[in-house]
């Protein structure tokens with residue numbers, strides 16, 4: 220039987236994952252699911268873990284669910300390790316989003332200044348996990364969801380000995396579903412050639428039953444009635460002629476870079492009214508955990524779809540299934556580029572369609588991104604690399620460099636102000652600085 224270890228098991232997303240394993244049990248017989256959390260997350264772990272146990276019981280499957288805060292105990296002999304933890308919990312995310320706003324800068328917890336700090340908090344922890352994997356389950360695959368997923372994958376490739384690592388995101392699935400909805404067809408008929416970086420991925424071409432429909436999709440994107448976004452990102456409409464000129468399909472997160480000012484104004488307004496996304500999610504999370512506590516609940520509640528990561532388990536479980544069964548199907552994942560995108564270094568992490576085999580993802584070469592998309596992608600890649608280096612070294616100047624080169628940050632002076640305030644605000648989770 221298969222042993223899965225999920226680090227950050229107390230996440231409200233865990234029922235998604237459990238549902239995904241239950242649905243695929245015939246092909247993917249999971250015998251043990253270990254949900255790992257930390258002291259601070261014990262209560263969440265208990266509540267969500269007990270729901271997981273009820274779900275498995277209802278399905279009548281022999282999956283043992285273990286709850287623990289002893290990561291090393293859990294990792295022994297694991298086949299797959301999935302990571303979905305949040306160092307500092309949502310309170311830290313709220314700071315990532317709010318502090319930059321004081322300086323009229325979007326925080327953005329993945330590819331923005333907030334993402335730099337989420338990375339600085341997360342990378343030392345993931346590298347510790349990598350050391351434990353090396354020692355306790357050296358054959359395991361590490362399937363990372365923890366954001367910033369692109370930067371985290373980059374750090375694992377560059378600074379650990381773990382080669383069997385894959386970074387995952389639900390954005391490509393969300394794009395495919397959004398496209399299918401706009402075309403009014405079943406998502407199973409739609410294929411998209413994805414390439415770029417995490418939260419910076421483009422649809423280079425789109426196929427309906429194998430025939431390119433990219434022009435139609437571009438027109439659908441240009442139509443303000445189709446928001447095509449994630450629950451956590453505003454659906455502000457695109458300038459139609461811009462989308463036509465770009466010719467490839469941007470993801471929801473591209474709005475932060477191509478519509479910076481409008482997005483900033485909206486985030487400033489929200490911060491003063493409903494709160495930043497972290498603050499909205501804090502309330503959502505409280506509601507979800509109230510539901511999870513109900514001893515009669517034994518399915519994934521539909522309210523979970525209000526979270527931006529809805530359906531992420533489809534990505535995780537499909538990936539694990541295809542590795543385990545050597546399916547050789549195509550899935551967009553974060554992996555070592557190996558020449559798939561010409562203008563990115565071979566040893567950097569990219570998000571690109573891959574053939575998923577028992578030896579992991581094999582990236583499909585796309586040649587290169589259109590010249591208009593290339594620069595932003597390279598800039599974010601530079602940001603991820605410099606940020607990962609700062610996380611590992613704890614070097615102040617390197618962190619300042621990462622902050623300054625982020626496209627959302629307007630100047631070196633503002634970068635330093637934001638950096639200094641955030642280093643102070645997050646110091647309990649930044650032992651390397």
Ligand code: NAD
Pocket residue numbers: 226227228229230231232255256257259260261263264302303304305306307308309344363364365366367368387388389390527528531
């Ligand atoms: P959350 O705030 O609920 O955190 C999940 C759990 O991590 C908590 O129970 C917390 O106690 C635990 N945790 C914190 N530090 C830990 C550590 N050192 N070791 C083990 N556990 C630890 O977070 P969430 O909103 O459920 O999101 C979880 C993570 O998944 C975040 O990093 C988020 O960005 C990411 N995410 C990614 C995607 C994607 O597309 N890749 C989608 C959704 C969420």
Ligand code: G6P
Pocket residue numbers: 366388389390449450451496500525526527528529
């Ligand atoms: C999207 C992204 C995730 C991100 C999530 C945030 O789905 O792909 O990487 O973590 O949104 O959602 P939330 O509900 O936490 O704002």
Ligand code: MN
Pocket residue numbers: 368387388389390418
């Ligand atoms: Mn994501």
Ligand code: MN
Pocket residue numbers: 623624625626627628629630
């Ligand atoms: Mn800048």
